[in-house]
Amino acid sequence: NAGVTQTPKFRVLKTGQSMTLLCAQDMNHEYMYWYRQDPGMGLRLIHYSVGEGTTAKGEVPDGYNVSRLKKQNFLLGLESAAPSQTSVYFCASTPGLAGETGELFFGEGSRLTVL
Amino acid sequence: GQNIDQPTEMTATEGAIVQINCTYQTSGFNGLFWYQQHAGEAPTFLSYNVLDGLEEKGRFSSFLSRSKGYSYLLLKELQMKDSASYLCAVMDSNYQLIWGAGTKLIIKP
Numbered sequence A: 001n002a003g004v005t006q007t008p009k010f011r012v013l014k015t016g017q018s019m020t021l022l023c024a025q026d027m028n029h030e031y032m033y034w035y036r037q038d039p040g041m042g043l044r045l046i047h048y049s050v051g052e053g054t055t056a057k058g059e060v061p062d063g064y065n066v067s068r069l070k071k072q073n074f075l076l077g078l079e080s081a082a083p084s085q086t087s088v089y090f091c092a093s094t095p096g097l098a099g100e101t102g103e104l105f106f107g108e109g110s111r112l113t114v115l
Numbered sequence B: 001g002q003n004i005d006q007p008t009e010m011t012a013t014e015g016a017i018v019q020i021n022c023t024y025q026t027s028g029f030n031g032l033f034w035y036q037q038h039a040g041e042a043p044t045f046l047s048y049n050v051l052d053g054l055e056e057k058g059r060f061s062s063f064l065s066r067s068k069g070y071s072y073l074l075l076k077e078l079q080m081k082d083s084a085s086y087l088c089a090v091m092d093s094n095y096q097l098i099w100g101a102g103t104k105l106i107i108k109p
Helices: none
Strands: A004-007 A010-013 A019-025 A031-037 A044-049 A065-067 A073-078 A087-094 A110-114 B003-005 B009-013 B018-025 B032-037 B044-049 B053-057 B060-065 B070-075 B084-091 B097-099 B103-108
Touching (some): A004 A087, A019 A087, A019 A110, A044 A065, B003 B084, B009 B018, B018 B032, B018 B084, B018 B103, B032 B070, B044 B060, B070 B084
Antiparallel strands (some): A019 A073, A031 A087, A087 A110, B003 B018, B018 B070, B032 B044, B053 B060, B060 B070
16 A cells, blocks of 8 residues: 655755656556645645646746656656755645545655755 | 635643634635644645535544635544644635645643
8 A cells, every 4th residue: 555655755965966756656646746845834836747748837846847757657856956945845646636536645755955 | 815824833732622723815715625744744634625514524523614714623532643733725716725834733631
């Protein structure tokens, strides 16, 4: 019962380095999301996907890129990391629109620090 | 702009009842969610309200008033394991979730 799995769980980067966060789900969900969570703020949507091969921008997309080449995987890339991208990143998935099913399924989170 | 307001922190006693309020101003409304998040963990789904009224699920209940832009989460018979942050989120007219900053609930023996 893996559900939504994120790798890596922790990462420390230097400013300007690049990295990719991987999200994998085994529930055959159509929709996948990347959020960031910062102290004192609500979860903010970075990018999302409504199906294999599709991506769309969320509330805070700048500095991030995504790809959904396979239905089960949603990758989040940072091309040139900045200290402002220090955050906890959560991936989530839903079978369809969350309003229809009532629940997002979250991964355990990836804690990223940019020095 | 869109806004979700909830108290930053609340303290309650084990065995007691606590009510966590959430007020919202969003572009349209397609449902309100409550999630629980323990420190260092992912949010987990508690409830979903789309119609006015009270939804009860065990020790947890959630209430919605769409006309007032208001919801609350009611936790009864508090247990130490209920110490967590409680996140309120509203789905707007574009089916995007707008999240509150969360209420940190501290349970004291």
